[in-house]
Amino acid sequence: MRQSQLFTKTRREAPSDETSKNAQLLIRAGFINKEMAGVYSLLPLGFKVVNNIKKIVSEEMERIGSEEIIMSTLQNKETWKKTDRWSDEKVDVWFKSELKNGNDVGFGWSHEEPITEMMKSFIASYNDLPRYVHQFQNKLRNEVRAKSGIIRCREFLMKDMYAFCATDEDNMDFYKKSTNAYMNVFKRIGLGDITFITSASGGFFTDKFSHEFQTICETGEDIIYINKEKKVAVNKEIYNKETVEKMGMVLEDFGEKKAAEVGNIFNFGTGKCEQMGLYFSDKDGVKKPVHLSSYGIGITRLLGVLVEVFADDKGIVWPEFVAPFKLHLIEILSGKPEVKEKAEKIYKKMGEANVLYDDRDARAGEKFADADLIGIPYQVIVSEKNLLEGKLELKNRKTGEIKMIKEDELQDLC
RNA sequence: CGGAGUGUAGUAUAGUGGUAGUAUAAAUGCUUUGGGAGCAUUAGGUCCGAGUUCGAUUCUCGGCACUCCGACCA
Numbered sequence: 001m002r003q004s005q006l007f008t009k010t011r012r013e014a015p016s017d018e019t020s021k022n023a024q025l026l027i028r029a030g031f032i033n034k035e036m037a038g039v040y041s042l043l044p045l046g047f048k049v050v051n052n053i054k055k056i057v058s059e060e061m062e063r064i065g066s067e068e069i070i071m072s073t074l075q076n077k078e079t080w081k082k083t084d085r086w087s088d089e090k091v092d093v094w095f096k097s098e099l100k101n102g103n104d105v106g107f108g109w110s111h112e113e114p115i116t117e118m119m120k121s122f123i124a125s126y127n128d129l130p131r132y133v134h135q136f137q138n139k140l141r142n143e144v145r146a147k148s149g150i151i152r153c154r155e156f157l158m159k160d161m162y163a164f165c166a167t168d169e170d171n172m173d174f175y176k177k178s179t180n181a182y183m184n185v186f187k188r189i190g191l192g193d194i195t196f197i198t199s200a201s202g203g204f205f206t207d208k209f210s211h212e213f214q215t216i217c218e219t220g221e222d223i224i225y226i227n228k229e230k231k232v233a234v235n236k237e238i239y240n241k242e243t244v245e246k247m248g249m250v251l252e253d254f255g256e257k258k259a260a261e262v263g264n265i266f267n268f269g270t271g272k273c274e275q276m277g278l279y280f281s282d283k284d285g286v287k288k289p290v291h292l293s294s295y296g297i298g299i300t301r302l303l304g305v306l307v308e309v310f311a312d313d314k315g316i317v318w319p320e321f322v323a324p325f326k327l328h329l330i331e332i333l334s335g336k337p338e339v340k341e342k343a344e345k346i347y348k349k350m351g352e353a354n355v356l357y358d359d360r361d362a363r364a365g366e367k368f369a370d371a372d373l374i375g376i377p378y379q380v381i382v383s384e385k386n387l388l389e390g391k392l393e394l395k396n397r398k399t400g401e402i403k404m405i406k407e408d409e410l411q412d413l414c
Numbered sequence: 415c416g417g418a419g420u421g422u423a424g425u426a427u428a429g430u431g432g433u434a435g436u437a438u439a440a441a442u443g444c445u446u447u448g449g450g451a452g453c454a455u456u457a458g459g460u461c462c463g464a465g466u467u468c469g470a471u472u473c474u475c476g477g478c479a480c481u482c483c484g485a486c487c488a
Contacts, residue, residue, distance in 0.1 A: 012438065012450070013426045017480050037480065092415095092486075110488065144415060144486065152487085210488090221487075264488075296488080333447055365449040372449090383448065 001325070002347075003358040006030070008043050010370045020219055022304035023149025025316050029373045031303075031324075038146020038154035045374065046303065048324035050157065053299055054136055056188045056321065057159050060181040064174070066132040066161055071114055073138065075106040079117045083275045093141040107140040112268070112294055115162050116276040123290060126166050126282050130174065134161035136299060148219050150304040151260060161295040166280065168269070171291040175267060178295050182213055182263050185297065190319025191215050194309065195262065196233040198224050199247070213263030213297075219308045220260030227253045260305050261298070268292040310398075316375030317398050325356040326414050328376040328397075332364045332383035343382040346392075346410065354414045372397065378413055 008030030015034070018024050023040075026032045031046030042050055058068065080086040086106070088094055095107040108114070115133065123129060139158045146154055161178070165171040179197060186195040194216040201210065214224045214233055223236040227249060234243060234254065244251055270289035273279070278290045310317040318324070327350060331343035340359075347357040356376060358367050364383075371379050381393040391404040 009439085010450095011425065016420090016426070019481070091488085093488080112488095139488095141488085145484095147482085261487095266488090294488095335447075363447060363449090363451060365447095365451075367450090368448075369450045381448080385448070 001352065001356055003356055004360045006044060006356075008045065010373055018149060020147075020149035020151065020304075020308075021311060022151060022219065022307040025307050025311055025373070026150065026303070029316055029370075029375070031316075032150060038143060038152070040150050040153065040300075042300075045324045049303055049306075049318065049322050050299060052322045052324075053189055053302055054159070057136075057185050057297060057299070060185050060188075061132075061134045061159070061161055064132065064177045064181050066134045068135060069133050070135045070137055071108070071111050071118070073108050073140065075108050075114055076117075077104045077106060079113045079276075080106060082117075082277070083113055083272065085113065093143060095140045095142045108137070109139055109141045111135070111137065111160055112162070112272060112292070113276065116272055116278050116292065119164055119290075120276070120278050123164060123278060123280055125280055129164060129166040129280060129290065130170050131164045132161065132174065134159060134295075148221070148304070150300055151219060151308075152221070153300065156301060157299040159297040159299055163291075163293045163295070164273075164278075165291040165293075166282070166288070168291055171267065171269075171293050175265065175293055178265060178293075179211065182265070182295070182297070186213060186215070186262070189302065189322050190306065191262070191302075191309065196224065196226055196231060196259070198233040198235050198259075199238060199243070200235040200264075201238050210264065210266035212261045213265075214259035215262050215305050215309065216257050217260040217305055217308050218258055219304075220258045222259050222261055224257055224259045225254035226257055228255070229253070233257075233259075260301070260308070262302055262305055263295075263297045265295045266293065268294065311375070314369075315373030318375045318377060320377050323375070323377050325376050326350075326354040326378065327356070327410075328371045328374065328379045329355050329357040330364075330367050330371055330379055330381045331357070331359055332367070332381065332385075333361065334384040336384050336387075338387060339382055339384055342387060346380065346382065346407065350410060350414050380410065 010030055011028045014024035014028055018027060026046065027034065030043055031049065032040045033043055034040055077086050085091050093109050096104060098104050119131065123131060136157060136159050138155055140155050143152060143154050146152055163171060163174045165174060186192050196214050198212040198214040200212045212235060214222060224233040225239045226233040241251055270291055272292045273290040279287045280290055282288055306319065306322065307316050310319065329343060329347055331339060343357065347355055375397060377397050379395040379397060381395065386393050392407060393402060394405045395402045
């Protein structure tokens with residue numbers, strides 16, 4: 001893409017009403033726009049990163065057999081009454097409205113109940129199980145206090161997946177597969193080394209157990225205790241001698257860290273389906289409740305966590321597989337047509353979708369500063385000076401390392 | 415939901431009970447072209463409402479918005 005065609009602009013200064021690093025940089029670089037407290041729009045660059053994250057997540061979910069759907073945002077009160085989760089006393093993040101005829105509707109803050117209700121139309125027999133479905137859907141939650149930029153919002157994009165199984169064994173088997181799939185996701189987006197599967201209380205969803213995926217991050221809202229050797233962690237809320245010993249470890253194995261919850265998985269057992277009336281007939285014609293487990297990844301939250309974790313004093317640093325573009329092609333204006341010709345040639349050759357081509361009528365300093373702020377992994381600098389040597393300059397955004405390369409060597413990057 | 419704070423130009427900030435200043439962004443022209451260029455010219459602002467006052471951007475009250483701390487957090 002030509003940078004001159006990008007409608008967003010970078011900003012020199014951070015907005016005064018944002019204190020978090022993620023929101024300051026994402027706004028300055030033109031990835032997101034703040035609509036109101038806890039509500040952000042995705043701009044072209046931010047949308048590209050989100051799509052890259054979604055692509056990775058999709059691949060991992062499909063690999064374990066999940067089918068993608070998208071459920072409605074408007075939700076039926078009656079569905080939630082079945083599990084006694086319609087009232088504001090039970091669920092304090094509801095946004096609600098009413099129809100013209102006076103009936104209540106809810107705005108989806110979660111989809112366990114609606115999807116279980118929906119699956120009653122499709123699951124009747126053990127032949128219909130297991131079923132795995134996932135979606136990328138905006139959740140609306142009336143948080144009492146939005147904070148930390150896009151880490152904690154009132155509207156945010158979440159990937160949620162649901163597994164419907166005939167037996168506890170199948171359910172647990174999928175739970176394990178999903179855990180691996182989740183770790184693959186975090187590895188692929190660049191957070192593998194600092195993301196830990198974390199034991200946590202079941203919380204509101206279930207009194208059985210749950211696991212969180214926690215990424216070490218100063219802006220995170222959770223305190224976790226990490227066992228680096230075993231690559232596991234325990235949330236502070238259940239961290240004690242007894243819990244740790246049940247896991248076959250001792251308190252001395254763990255160290256305290258701040259972390260952001262980027263994923264969450266939990267098992268409802270048969271409880272949810274019993275409440276909702278989702279039963280199937282087994283081989284002997286006996287009616288049994290379906291086992292349900294649920295799996296979430298905060299997609300837009302990840303955007304913020306990636307910025308928090310990797311940014312430096314010059315701006316954002318995107319990991320390779322989520323970056324909005326592979327290359328940032330920077331043309332240094334000189335008045336010599338050869339420079340522009342060379343830049344145009346590289347732009348076309350490398351693939352316009354892979355390259356953000358800074359063709360703006362701007363000075364070198366401004367282009368360099370913007371490129372560092374936007375954080376694309378590699379910057380390729382085309383200038384009169386470099387052309388005289390028959391070379392291009394390749395800068396690694398993360399390390400700051402600069403290499404003089406030949407044009408052919410660029411191919412390895414895309 | 416409890417506590418605290420802040421609202422001045424597109425953005426970031428200064429200041430004042432009596433004509434509101436700077437930087438940056440924007441527009442025009444000229445010069446410039448490797449780390450957010452220079453000169454000149456132009457345009458642009460006190461969150462909303464009420465009160466006190468001869469006069470309020472400034473003081474008081476209310477509203478709205480935003481931020482922070484805590485509680486909550488699926």
